[in-house]
Amino acid sequence: MSLTVEVSLISGKTVSLESHLTESVESLQLRARRALGVGKGRMLTSTGGILHEKASVKEARLRNREALALHVGSVQICSGEKAFAAILGDGSIVTWGSVVSGGKSSPVHDQLKNVQQIQSNGDAFAAILHDGSVVTWGGAWAGGDSSAVQGQLKKVLRMQATHQAFAAILLDGSVVSWGCFWVGGDSSQVRDQLKDVQHVHATLQAFAAILGDGSVVSWGHAGSGGDSSAVQEQLRNVQQISATGHAFAAILADRSVVTWGAANCGGNSSAVQHRLKKVQQIRANRHAFAAILDDGSVVTWGNAACGGDSSEVQDQLKTVQQIQSTAPSQEPGQAFCQAFAAIRHDGSVVTWGSAWCGGDSSAVQSQLVNVQQIQATGGAFAAVLGDGSVVSWGAADLGGDSSAVQDRLQNVQEVQATYQAFAAILGDGSVVAWGRAGLGGDSSAVQDQLKNVRHIQANRQAFAAILDDGSVVTWGLASFGGDSTAVQDQLNNSW
Secondary structure, three states, X not given: OEEEEEEEOOOOOEEEEEEEOOOEHHHHHHHHHHHHOOXXXXXXXXXXXXXXXXXXXXXXXOOOOEEEEEXXXXXXXXXXXXXXXXXXXXXXXXXXXXXXXXXXXXXHHHHOOOEEEEEEOOOEEEEEEOOOOEEEEEOHHHOOOOHHHHHHOOOEEEEEEOOOEEEXXXXXXXXXXXXXXXXXXXXXXXXXXXXXXXXXXXXXXXXXXXXXXXXXXXXXXXXXXXXXXXXXXXXXXXXXXXXXXXXXXXXXXXXXEEEEEOXXXXXXXXXXXXXXXXXXXXXXXXXXXXXXXXXXXXXXXXXXXXXXXXXXXXXXXOOEEEEEEOOOOOOXXXXXXXXXXXXXXXXXXXXXXXXXXXXXXXXXHHHOOOEEEEEEOOOEEEEEEOOOOEEEEEOHHHOOOOHHHHHHOOXXXXXXXXXXXXXXXXXXXXXXXXXXXXXXXXXXXXXXXXOOEXXXXXXXXXXEEEEOOOOEEEEEOHHHOOOOHHHHHHHOOOO
């Protein structure tokens, strides 16, 4: 027995298809996509229900002349530190990169259907499905194995992660955590307090949850912010929380600030507490905080060498609009090599922190005019100017020297960064990369493929570009996802 269904796109384009009751929904959907000339998507009934691909037309209870909708989504890429995970238009997942850090999801491939969002940490991934359940993969020690809490992971709204643990907020406001127990994977000691949770924030080794009444509950490594008992009475009416690698800073309703965690990472703000008033926002790097006040001035604290001491440029830190920080350096002996760059209202830039990592911009200061945005690697900054050109400074081999590609850096729309390289999308959709060659700074091997690029994602040492047609092009360190040839057929979102 046969029947006819009408399949439509959101645009209104429609195709009529004849089908047999024994045909699978997957086959019907493939024919609809080909007829409509679109990529992967989800087939929905007239009431909005998702049709399961493995079901037959009969099992799906489709009726003759039924109107179906094909929702085609674009590829979304989530970056882990050493791997990538792409959500395709049909809600399935493709992963690549370091196998032990989430680049291989084949053990849970059949479960990864109708994925809504993905959270990553240093070595694992966690995906929230359409029904609010969670699927995890990657390093078991880091939360890639959630079997111990799987029965609790229902109606999950969103997730947060430390370096090796996850915390999920459920619909009822409770929290489920898993992964390495001493960096936040075990919240049993505060479980009774984790009610009506609104947001969860994380350092590398601890979590802090803001409750509906504005109070805070923290857990994980005590020295990294997991113990807030010393300031618990002050944590009232908390509006926002920012984090360095090992400390938290909370903005209260009166816009004062409360800090806790490792003192040398910003957990002790006593030296500047009297200045932390009318705080608008707080930016952080691994070891220091920078707060922008209502009047556009800036207050900093934490490790002085990493930007916690801005005294040398304090008189310049006025009318500040945005602050960017270098990423945590992966260079041997450069763990404390970090810096800040502030964009002022007039488009000029003020920098401080480690000079080697971009804290000294004096060599290019005269060029830093009408700056629109700033991006950073682990040791350099790149500023996009109003005319679409780029100015870079900091460690030369980490992207601080763009002279080799300077003539190509025109009409730049967006810049992304690994820890050691930059990649800029130009107005024509092409890409220019610079920095450490093997870690994303050299895109020559795929340059002819980098056309009509819509967006770029980056992990620690590789880039992944999404093109207008939904396909993906990668480059950088192969073992971190710079080589996606093994999954390229799956990443082709056309057919």
